[in-house]
């Protein structure tokens with residue numbers, strides 16, 4: 358190999374490494390924004406999720422059995438898009454908790470008319486340590502959040518605790534196979550198989566667990582019955 362060939366080989370490998378390095382940093386930044394959206398980028402990310410995950414919002418809303426008396430807790434509401442769809446299906450009472458203060462403000466702004474009517478409230482909170490009394494809610498929903506909980510088992514048992522007897526927890530997720538296809542889910546995402554989702558539910562004390570496919574296997578709706 359001539360000096361120049363060696364030089365070219367080295368510089369093209371160096372470039373590849375540099376690009377790989379940059380992509381991995383961008384991926385980690387995306388993952389951290391998904392797990393705790395903040396600032397302008399957080400708003401753009403959650404806005405694009407509203408579009409990309411259409412099939413999941415539709416799937417969870419179609420499945421919900423709600424009446425004007427239903428008390429819902431939504432965990433990790435992001436920009437509050439799901440709550441808007443739920444209330445358009447039926448009037449009910451929705452409490453949202455999220456660990457991102459920016460998202461609390463954004464969701465409150467989007468849904469101000471429902472806050473004014475007393476149907477919604479948004480607050481800071483972590484599902485691994487809920488401030489609500491036992492058996493407060495008829496329904497708990499969450500979409501694309503379980504990957505980010507610090508203590509998944511604790512989050513599941515907290516949700517079980519705040520649900521009334523016969524209450525239902527709807528957990529909408531992107532399947533592990535599909536999450537694995539995204540470049541930004543290598544770090545910062547906990548990914549679970551269907552069997553692991555079932556196991557988590559059983560350990561948290563749920564009585565029955567059902568899994569529905571959302572879209573062409575893109576997402577899953579795991580329905581846990583207390």
Ligand SMILES: C[S@@+](CC[C@H](N)C(=O)[O-])C[C@H]1O[C@@H](n2cnc3c(N)ncnc32)[C@H](O)[C@@H]1O
Nearest residue numbers: 392393433434435455456457483484500502505
């Ligand atoms: C990918 S976004 C999904 C937002 C919304 N559910 C949706 O699908 O449009 C994840 C959201 O979960 C929130 N989150 C992450 N961990 C949480 C936790 N332990 N408790 C409550 N919210 C959490 C994040 O702040 C973020 O708003």
